[in-house]
Amino acid sequence: MSERSSDMTVGDEICTIKRTQAEDWDAAAQGLEGFVDDLESGLSSATRRLVELASPRPGQRVLDLGTGYGEPALSVAPLLRPGGHVTGIDLSDEMIELARSRAGGEPDVEFRVGDFDTLDLPDASADAVLARFALMFAPEPVHTFTEIRRVLAPGGVLAATVWASPQLNGFATGTLAIARALGATPPPGAPGPFSMADLDTLIGQLREAGFADVSSEELVVPFRIAGLDRYVQITLAVTAPRLLAAARQRLGSDAAVADLISAAARPHLDGDGTVVLPSTAFCVRAVAPAQR
Numbered sequence: 001m002s003e004r005s006s007d008m009t010v011g012d013e014i015c016t017i018k019r020t021q022a023e024d025w026d027a028a029a030q031g032l033e034g035f036v037d038d039l040e041s042g043l044s045s046a047t048r049r050l051v052e053l054a055s056p057r058p059g060q061r062v063l064d065l066g067t068g069y070g071e072p073a074l075s076v077a078p079l080l081r082p083g084g085h086v087t088g089i090d091l092s093d094e095m096i097e098l099a100r101s102r103a104g105g106e107p108d109v110e111f112r113v114g115d116f117d118t119l120d121l122p123d124a125s126a127d128a129v130l131a132r133f134a135l136m137f138a139p140e141p142v143h144t145f146t147e148i149r150r151v152l153a154p155g156g157v158l159a160a161t162v163w164a165s166p167q168l169n170g171f172a173t174g175t176l177a178i179a180r181a182l183g184a185t186p187p188p189g190a191p192g193p194f195s196m197a198d199l200d201t202l203i204g205q206l207r208e209a210g211f212a213d214v215s216s217e218e219l220v221v222p223f224r225i226a227g228l229d230r231y232v233q234i235t236l237a238v239t240a241p242r243l244l245a246a247a248r249q250r251l252g253s254d255a256a257v258a259d260l261i262s263a264a265a266r267p268h269l270d271g272d273g274t275v276v277l278p279s280t281a282f283c284v285r286a287v288a289p290a291q292r
């Protein structure tokens with residue numbers, strides 16, 4: 001976690017982080033609805049790999065932590081039929097609303113507001129846990145992984161993707177340009193998209209939480225966005241409102257912020273006007289051991 005002011009307890013700091021996370025993702029959900037296909041141009045490759053790593057089967061109970069607009073839960077649900085069940089959990093009410101609106105009302109797919117640090121679920125109640133680009137927002141990763149291990153049945157699999165370093169993340173080009181313009185660098189260890197970019201640390205944290213058979217691999221997520229304007233709109237939707245407000249103040253207008261994002265992405269245009277933004281991720285797989 002980041003350094004805190006002397007009158008703030010760890011508990012206070014975690015509450016603040018969670019509240020900010022929920023507010024930021026609530027705001028993102030409102031802007032994201034029209035851009036799901038653009039995002040899935042890249043992110044569906046992560047879903048495919050998570051499914052291969054967790055091998056969900058008919059009849060199994062699967063959790064999707066930090067499900068956002070419902071992925072990978074919605075992609076996995078058909079693989080669990082008949083007899084299985086998937087529960088998508090997210091801190092943000094608005095994301096859960098969006099996920100529910102994308103679901104077809106099937107009884108075996110459920111979306112709930114909740115915190116992956118305090119899962120309201122019995123021990124050993126899940127056969128697999130998936131998390132696509134969500135665990136990096138955990139303030140205390142070992143605590144989060146221990147909670148995930150608790151709810152996994154012996155032999156159950158955690159399969160998760162996290163982002164590698166910002167330098168290897170084309171998709172974040174616009175947000176990183178804003179952060180650079182503001183001189184804003186997150187404090188080391190602070191929860192955020194790149195907090196798990198050190199793979200050795202991540203693997204150590206999973207082992208410390210009691211997972212066995214921890215393995216990892218690199219994955220390139222091939223985002224392709226139809227034009228600079230669309231990329232600007234998506235970036236504005238996913239960038240934290242506080243960062244955007246600060247950028248607007250520093251640069252003088254919304255148009256100047258949009259121009260900054262557009263200029264940063266221009267070198268990634270291909271011949272037909274598509275913005276091509278390959279982004280490197282890590283996929284991790286970890287198994288809950290039989291003995292606790």
Ligand SMILES: C[S@@+](CC[C@H](N)C(=O)[O-])C[C@H]1O[C@@H](n2cnc3c(N)ncnc32)[C@H](O)[C@@H]1O
Binds near residue numbers: 022066071116134137
């Ligand atoms: C980058 S989004 C990923 C969403 C989705 N899995 C996807 O790949 O499209 C991260 C999500 O994690 C959620 N999140 C952050 N902290 C969380 C927590 N403590 N418990 C549950 N969800 C959390 C956010 O609300 C957000 O929806």
